[in-house]
Amino acid sequence: MLIGHIKEIVRHPVKSFRGESVPKSRIMDYGLYGDRSHAYIDDTKNGDFLTITQFQEMVGYQARFVGEESMDEYPRVEVTTPEGKVFDWQDRELIREMEDKSERNISTRQYTPSHVPIGPIAVEHVLLATDASLDKVQELWGRDEVDLRRFRPNLFISLLDKKPFIEEEWIGRRIRIGTEVEMQFVGHCVRCMIITVNPDNAERDPSLHKTLIKENNNNFGVYASVVKTGDIRLDDEVHLLD
Template structure:
């Protein structure tokens, strides 16, 4: 795994999550800037105590149940929130705060990122089909990649938990983008949670805790901006 300029796979899926901790959108292409995927986790649901909605409670975040019942996407540069009943609200319309408050049952507002990032660990998250195959074998059934809310799913014919070998390495995606892999991604209870047709499954996190130090995939920072498309080659440098 130490080869220079090794083709390690291709971009299979691109996902962006405009609002932290709710469902997002699948893309065929995306722009990358210094912050990460343009618009990714740029917004969050903030409660009256100033904490942001999440799957866990920390100093900055507040666990809010049912966040996967909501979805966010962009239409041009306008944020659109889809409620559990399928109704859409623009992020620049104050009505969205009233509707979210009604649905959740307590006061919230939609808040754009300010000086402190909404990211848990880092700007861009990456998983591979190889690691998914390994985890699926360990659990005895296929594991859906949606559970990990990764920005990039990389299709590779290699075997094993490849990402472990990429830490501190540079990966080039397509003709322009370069990312520096920083560390494995720590996982929390959100990987177990039901979303869309996926059911709650406590075995996912349990397996990662017992066998993989509660990590799956890696996070990376941006070293060179540009565009990424589904199908782009990924070169390990």
């Protein structure tokens, strides 16, 4: 059954940095090619990943791949700071800037194109959200426009039937995207403080989180595991399988 189309594809080359919207992506066993494949490590906290939870200004840093993609190695990762400066993601000047702002010691970690463990990705391979659910959250919040980047989905689906939170009813079922890729919905995305951070200025407003807790049990979006790998593109049809 046709349920909609892919409206946006977003990958995050660096965990907790702003992602990049791309016209197409290879879907690997772990999710989108290169998603959360590079990460900063908080060396003051037993080597945990540095995330927006500890350093909320991370939302203002934009990461993107520059160069040809291959299965042997990732392209170079370029980072644009909130002030507009451009660095390689491992540039010591960039890391010193982040260390000064966060008051932490930071190191780097990266994975290979063929394998990114679940740890840096999150709970499951791919996070999906729908336009109907985003519009409903906007209505319930009743304040500023809800920026999709607060929720950090990989795939944003435009539904034919604009029923809010319908994707939660599909947990346990499979979808096909385009002609090759299949995924299975596996669970809710339970939200944390990250959605309270404005992607444009890194300021926090807890009211959005409180609204989601009250109105939808603190859930927004659904996780999916990859069943069949392949290529996806913007506007690909999304079919719910029997």
